[in-house]
Amino acid sequence: MSHSDPEPTALGRSAWAAGFAAVALDNVTREYPYAAHHTTSGPDDRALPVELHPAFATSYDWHSSVHMHWLATRLVAYGVPADLEARITSVLQAHLSTEHLATEAAYLRETPHYERPYGWAWLMRLAAEVSASEVPAIRALTPGFAPVVEVLEDLVTRWVDGAAHPVRHGVHSNSAFGLLLVLDGARSLGRHDLAATVERAARAWFGDDAGWPFAWERSGHDFLSAGLAEADLMRAVLPTAQFGPWARRFFAQVSAGDAILTSTTVRDENDPQQVHLFGLDLSRAGAARRIADALRSAEAEDTTLADLLDGAADRLLASGLAASVGEEYYSTHWLASFAWDAMEAREHAAR
Numbered sequence: 303m304s305h306s307d308p309e310p311t312a313l314g315r316s317a318w319a320a321g322f323a324a325v326a327l328d329n330v331t332r333e334y335p336y337a338a339h340h341t342t343s344g345p346d347d348r349a350l351p352v353e354l355h356p357a358f359a360t361s362y363d364w365h366s367s368v369h370m371h372w373l374a375t376r377l378v379a380y381g382v383p384a385d386l387e388a389r390i391t392s393v394l395q396a397h398l399s400t401e402h403l404a405t406e407a408a409y410l411r412e413t414p415h416y417e418r419p420y421g422w423a424w425l426m427r428l429a430a431e432v433s434a435s436e437v438p439a440i441r442a443l444t445p446g447f448a449p450v451v452e453v454l455e456d457l458v459t460r461w462v463d464g465a466a467h468p469v470r471h472g473v474h475s476n477s478a479f480g481l482l483l484v485l486d487g488a489r490s491l492g493r494h495d496l497a498a499t500v501e502r503a504a505r506a507w508f509g510d511d512a513g514w515p516f517a518w519e520r521s522g523h524d525f526l527s528a529g530l531a532e533a534d535l536m537r538a539v540l541p542t543a544q545f546g547p548w549a550r551r552f553f554a555q556v557s558a559g560d561a562i563l564t565s566t567t568v569r570d571e572n573d574p575q576q577v578h579l580f581g582l583d584l585s586r587a588g589a590a591r592r593i594a595d596a597l598r599s600a601e602a603e604d605t606t607l608a609d610l611l612d613g614a615a616d617r618l619l620a621s622g623l624a625a626s627v628g629e630e631y632y633s634t635h636w637l638a639s640f641a642w643d644a645m646e647a648r649e650h651a652a653r
Contacts, residue, residue, distance in 0.1 A: 320382055322627070330367065336351045341413070365417055365421035365474065371394065378440060398447075403447055408449075414457055426454050426488065426491075427487050430490035478508065479534075500539075512552055517560065519561070537593055563611075586618045587619035588640065618644075626641045
């Protein structure tokens with residue numbers, strides 16, 4: 303399939319759900335290799351990952367485990383083959399028990415900078431997904447997330463209140479991406495104070511931005527576009543009438559053929575840093591589609607920017623798909639989450 307002219311039917315969720323479910327199941331049950339980012343306190347601090355993180359000691363590292371559990375819950379709700387659904391549900395029930403989640407919440411409270419903000423954001427998204435799930439067995443896990451959501455609200459609030467500036471890198475520390483997932487989760491869970499806190503931070507950090515230099519983006523291991531992540535956040539924060547003018551100023555330097563709208567080049571698919579670029583294409587595809595959708599609502603008469611973003615989205619989505627179900631674990635332990643998110647944005651925009 304050509305990346306420049308992808309077949310639309312091959313980019314839909316129905317074509318990938320079973321494959322992604324198999325990937326998600328493999329990930330949430332694979333304990334090793336595991337990159338533990340635990341800061342040891344002394345020579346006796348030798349706990350295994352599963353002892354520190356009984357819910358999220360799989361899928362290579364903590365944050366990837368969190369968002370692969372999110373993908374698993376999302377796929378069960380979407381609908382996958384019965385055998386996969388039963389196996390995934392059983393694993394989710396075992397991992398996301400009240401006891402395990404209490405341990406995770408305690409760890410986050412004791413190590414308040416751990417996984418800020420990327421891991422926090424995905425955990426908030428997982429909590430919201432479980433709470434809103436139409437699958438009774440998944441929704442029944444909701445009470446166990448109460449201490450998790452409480453600690454996340456406290457951590458996020460203290461973080462944004464104490465930071466004068468956002469982080470604009472295209473990796474885990476990116477502030478805009480983290481805030482967007484927290485905001486969506488907070489709204490879904492009815493955490494109105496947290497949602498208001500995020501909205502204030504977004505306006506303070508990004509409200510006056512203009513002429514974002516997209517040409518400077520794409521370092522060798524980005525998996526987020528700092529510019530698109532920011533615009534995606536502001537799409538969710540600003541009223542429609544405000545978002546259109548903000549976006550015009552922010553995207554002033556973007557034109558057809560720019561690198562921000564084109565697929566990346568990965569020369570070594572076994573390099574754990576280079577494969578981040580597959581994720582960059584997938585995350586850009588989702589963000590571009592959501593931004594374009596919002597722009598069409600904001601500015602029905604001038605769709606130039608929306609058309610540019612829409613035109614790039616399928617190419618970007620196609621670019622990272624194969625790697626998300628491939629044989630290289632550096633790719634498969636996380637990419638499918640971003641692919642599914644992009645597919646959902648694509649199908650939402652098509653309605």
